[in-house]
Amino acid sequence: xxxxxxxxxxxxxxxxxxxxxxxxxxxxxxxxxxxxxxxxxxxxxxxxxxxxxxxxxxxxxxxxxxxxxxxxxxxxxxxxxxxxxxxxxxxxxxxxxxxxxxxxxxxxxxxxxxxxxxxxxxxxxxxxxxxxxxxxxxxxxxxxxxxxxxxxxxxxxxxxxxxxxxxxxxxxxxxxxxxxxxxx
Numbered sequence: 001x002x003x004x005x006x007x008x009x010x011x012x013x014x015x016x017x018x019x020x021x022x023x024x025x026x027x028x029x030x031x032x033x034x035x036x037x038x039x040x041x042x043x044x045x046x047x048x049x050x051x052x053x054x055x056x057x058x059x060x061x062x063x064x065x066x067x068x069x070x071x072x073x074x075x076x077x078x079x080x081x082x083x084x085x086x087x088x089x090x091x092x093x094x095x096x097x098x099x100x101x102x103x104x105x106x107x108x109x110x111x112x113x114x115x116x117x118x119x120x121x122x123x124x125x126x127x128x129x130x131x132x133x134x135x136x137x138x139x140x141x142x143x144x145x146x147x148x149x150x151x152x153x154x155x156x157x158x159x160x161x162x163x164x165x166x167x168x169x170x171x172x173x174x175x176x177x178x179x180x181x182x183x184x
Contacts (some may be wrong), residue, residue, distance in 0.1 A: 018064045035137075037079060
């Protein structure tokens with residue numbers, strides 16, 4: 001993917017400031033968002049996952065001044081929306097492979113699942129969306145610590161957080177399943 005946009009230090013500083021006023025916290029959030037973006041692109045079968053994640057961050061950083069005053073909610077969600085657009089661009093620009101590694105029907109099915117998940121995520125309240133996205137961040141010890149911090153932030157016990165996240169996930173799974181059945 002060609003990089004038409006150049007990220008300046010000033011744009012990057014504005015991005016970090018938008019993520020959190022505390023520079024250290026902003027850096028942590030940045031790393032989590034970048035990790036999640038790479039994971040999203042990797043799961044979608046993109047060979048250039050890190051480049052696409054960086055392009056997503058660059059585009060958001062260049063728009064921060066325009067959106068920071070009016071944007072409400074978790075900034076990470078904005079990144080994920082931009083990532084969806086970049087993924088669609090990637091699919092349009094991607095040359096047809098000479099050897100098909102993944103059957104077309106499998107790719108089509110994955111795209112339907114992602115489309116349905118995106119649609120179902122929009123049916124959740126902003127708080128539910130934010131909670132479920134934050135709940136499933138990180139791996140191993142980072143995930144455990146993050147969930148403890150999230151429970152503290154929300155003001156509930158860790159077990160209550162698990163139950164809440166499980167219910168939201170169950171609702172999402174049911175919604176995605178219904179959506180896939182409609183598309184079939």
